[in-house]
Amino acid sequence: MAAAGSSWGRLPGAAQRLLPIASRHDRLPDEPAMLPFGNGRSYGDSCQNDGGVLLKARMLDRYISFDPASGVIDLEAGVLLSEIIDLALPSGWFLPVTPGTRFVTVGGAIANDVHGKNHHRAGSFGNHVLDFELLRSDGSVRRCSPTENSDWFDATIGGLGLTGLIRRARVQLKRVAGPWLIGDSRRFANLREFFAIATESEADWEYTVAWIDCSGTGRRLGRGIFIRGNHASAQAAVDARPPGNGSLRMPFTPPVSAINGLSLTAFNKLYYHRPGAVATDALWHYRPFFYPLDSIHEWNRMYGPDGFYQYQCAVPEAGAEAVLEEMLRRIGESGLGSFLLVLKTFGTVASRGLLSFPRPGATLALDFPNRGARTLALLEALDDLTRSVGGAVYPAKDARMSAAAFQHYFPRWRDFSRFVDPKFTSSFWRRVTETPNA
Amino acid sequence: MRRILIMGATSAIAEASAREFAALGDALFLVGRNADRLGAIADDLRLRGAAQVDTYVMDARELAGYPQLVDEATRRLGGLDTALIAHGTLTDQPAAAASSELMLEEFRINALSHMVLCTELGNRFEAQGRGCIAVISSVAGDRGRQSNYVYGSAKAAVTAFTSGLRQRLHPKGVHVLTIKPGFVDTPMTASFKKGALWATPSAVAKSIVKAMQRGTPVLYTPWFWWGIMQIIKNVPEVIFRKLKL
Ligand SMILES: Cc1cc2nc3c(=O)[nH]c(=O)nc-3n(C[C@H](O)[C@H](O)[C@H](O)COP(=O)(O)OP(=O)(O)OC[C@H]3O[C@@H](n4cnc5c(N)ncnc54)[C@H](O)[C@@H]3O)c2cc1C
Ligand SMILES: NC(=O)c1ccc[n+]([C@@H]2O[C@H](COP(=O)([O-])OP(=O)(O)OC[C@H]3O[C@@H](n4cnc5c(N)ncnc54)[C@H](OP(=O)(O)O)[C@@H]3O)[C@@H](O)[C@H]2O)c1
Numbered sequence: 001m002a003a004a005g006s007s008w009g010r011l012p013g014a015a016q017r018l019l020p021i022a023s024r025h026d027r028l029p030d031e032p033a034m035l036p037f038g039n040g041r042s043y044g045d046s047c048q049n050d051g052g053v054l055l056k057a058r059m060l061d062r063y064i065s066f067d068p069a070s071g072v073i074d075l076e077a078g079v080l081l082s083e084i085i086d087l088a089l090p091s092g093w094f095l096p097v098t099p100g101t102r103f104v105t106v107g108g109a110i111a112n113d114v115h116g117k118n119h120h121r122a123g124s125f126g127n128h129v130l131d132f133e134l135l136r137s138d139g140s141v142r143r144c145s146p147t148e149n150s151d152w153f154d155a156t157i158g159g160l161g162l163t164g165l166i167r168r169a170r171v172q173l174k175r176v177a178g179p180w181l182i183g184d185s186r187r188f189a190n191l192r193e194f195f196a197i198a199t200e201s202e203a204d205w206e207y208t209v210a211w212i213d214c215s216g217t218g219r220r221l222g223r224g225i226f227i228r229g230n231h232a233s234a235q236a237a238v239d240a241r242p243p244g245n246g247s248l249r250m251p252f253t254p255p256v257s258a259i260n261g262l263s264l265t266a267f268n269k270l271y272y273h274r275p276g277a278v279a280t281d282a283l284w285h286y287r288p289f290f291y292p293l294d295s296i297h298e299w300n301r302m303y304g305p306d307g308f309y310q311y312q313c314a315v316p317e318a319g320a321e322a323v324l325e326e327m328l329r330r331i332g333e334s335g336l337g338s339f340l341l342v343l344k345t346f347g348t349v350a351s352r353g354l355l356s357f358p359r360p361g362a363t364l365a366l367d368f369p370n371r372g373a374r375t376l377a378l379l380e381a382l383d384d385l386t387r388s389v390g391g392a393v394y395p396a397k398d399a400r401m402s403a404a405a406f407q408h409y410f411p412r413w414r415d416f417s418r419f420v421d422p423k424f425t426s427s428f429w430r431r432v433t434e435t436p437n438a
Numbered sequence: 439m440r441r442i443l444i445m446g447a448t449s450a451i452a453e454a455s456a457r458e459f460a461a462l463g464d465a466l467f468l469v470g471r472n473a474d475r476l477g478a479i480a481d482d483l484r485l486r487g488a489a490q491v492d493t494y495v496m497d498a499r500e501l502a503g504y505p506q507l508v509d510e511a512t513r514r515l516g517g518l519d520t521a522l523i524a525h526g527t528l529t530d531q532p533a534a535a536a537s538s539e540l541m542l543e544e545f546r547i548n549a550l551s552h553m554v555l556c557t558e559l560g561n562r563f564e565a566q567g568r569g570c571i572a573v574i575s576s577v578a579g580d581r582g583r584q585s586n587y588v589y590g591s592a593k594a595a596v597t598a599f600t601s602g603l604r605q606r607l608h609p610k611g612v613h614v615l616t617i618k619p620g621f622v623d624t625p626m627t628a629s630f631k632k633g634a635l636w637a638t639p640s641a642v643a644k645s646i647v648k649a650m651q652r653g654t655p656v657l658y659t660p661w662f663w664w665g666i667m668q669i670i671k672n673v674p675e676v677i678f679r680k681l682k683l
Contacts, residue, residue: 020624022448022450025472062478
């Protein structure tokens, strides 16, 4: 098990105390520097609080009510998205938006205003939150919704856990016929083709995403596989058999990072060329479709004891192709990237949060095993590119962006800081705000 | 479907056990001293499949209240065949060593209340010729140590009491289970530094529910605590008294 309270990137740890939140009716402990901690699926330090206290919000894991007629679910904020599926899918309801892992809490999903493969249709998670209760360190409780305390609602969605503890939330789920998705996957040769397929797919496909082969250089640069899907009707899935719930687990942390250049290239090629890479009318169970990595528990361990970074940026549509191509070229040349490069488009549904990350355009995400200064220098160079086109980097994935970069990406941060609870803080927040504006 | 009384239903271990019961479709009667917490847990257990969930507010130290409690549980569930007794406090040992009044109070919450409830339940289950009484004691009751002998001896009383009760009721078709958890990560132990020996409430709950179904007499959970306690119990007193445990 990873050290309790560590983040997904497993970068060398922060010294922090974990305190229980046994009941949503309890007051917060009397501590000067607190931060809610959900399920630690953020990669960097936005869920870390070096020198302070982490509140174990995951313990607030009770269902409150669920109406199978309307699909409205009322929950404590530590309930996992997987637990929502467990309760609601049998009566035909699914998450309105889901990230690439189902092991995140509702509170974490709100605090990072997470997005999924259906951003072009549904926007981000915060667009589907009906209301929540926010508990502050002074003991006050605010009910927040688009119509009640709406300023607090907008600050807390994407608010990185800093505005107080979300103790309960109501979410509008989405009607589905069952656990299956139907769709296709196809290869594309470069980013131009990617954007063409993405544009063409948005009208008819709810979920779209692409995997890019990071080892491609020259003419192969930007080649990959485009996957799209819709929830399948009950008829289409009549003979389908659910996959086992079986899962693998990284049983130990390998002494050196298993992600070396060779294994990466091999993996990428394999993925691109494997026979299943191209399919039409494919039927997927929701688990492999949305959560391919969830079947390997603690896969983050394979990066070894030094941990890893994930870089996720969003860039506006105009000029996206050119800047992403330049990023891919630099990543390819550096040999520092890893096998997971995910690319997808963001649509125009506006996110509510003052600090929400999604914005119209395209978003790219990939892992970088921690190789120290070389890795940091590359990520800094990627940041320069992101900034040059007016993009942003995702705080949920970040452990290193400079204060100047953050303040540039999220110009409303000062406005937001009025809502920060005086006794709440995070390693991330101190890093990106306490350094003087460069 | 079992009809189950859970005393100390807001305990982390009890709540995790109740989720297992709910998934099996049992009917539950939750007892605790905090109405808000009980209500939140009851709502959750209904959604997790419990056939029925009722709540009852009571301080476990009110020793005279137990006959009425058992009556009420029986009435509201339409019968009673199972109980899980889980309430308790982790004694502040230096304070309880300094004050005999506090020491007695700790015995009330960690031993006498269990013994009273076991007596009430035991007699009724004996009369109806079936039932299961599961009581959470602790590995701490296996040997008194200077760092927590007030809590430990209260648990030792529970262990000895349930052992005797088990012998008495076994021929009558009533199962008595003594549960001895090791270190479990719950609010009770929030301030402890956690290491490899620590278990989650849900893992402990799963083993409890299995032991209740199988008719196990004594459960060490996780299982390796049996081995650890064999060693600790067998250290001769002349050596033990010099140890800083
Ligand atoms: C494999 C994988 C795939 C992912 N894919 C995606 C993706 O596709 N899209 C995407 O958007 N993200 C993705 N993520 C990131 C993940 O969805 C977010 O980091 C999410 O916020 C993690 O939630 P958590 O419950 O683990 O919270 P943590 O990581 O523990 O905390 C996240 C933030 O939420 C705050 N918080 C937690 N609980 C509460 C509460 N009760 N009240 C107030 N604040 C709270 C914390 O303070 C912190 O700021 C992925 C992560 C992984 C590991
Ligand atoms: N955690 C461990 O490592 C460990 C190890 C061995 C044995 N145990 C035993 O396991 C059992 C469950 O404990 P836990 O670990 O789950 O801890 P917990 O979550 O702190 O539960 C303790 C429970 O006892 C209740 N309680 C305390 N005093 C009470 C009173 N006067 N009246 C009514 N209820 C009272 C508390 O109610 P409130 O919610 O109202 O406070 C709480 O629900 C206890 O008997 C404990 O001794 C625990």
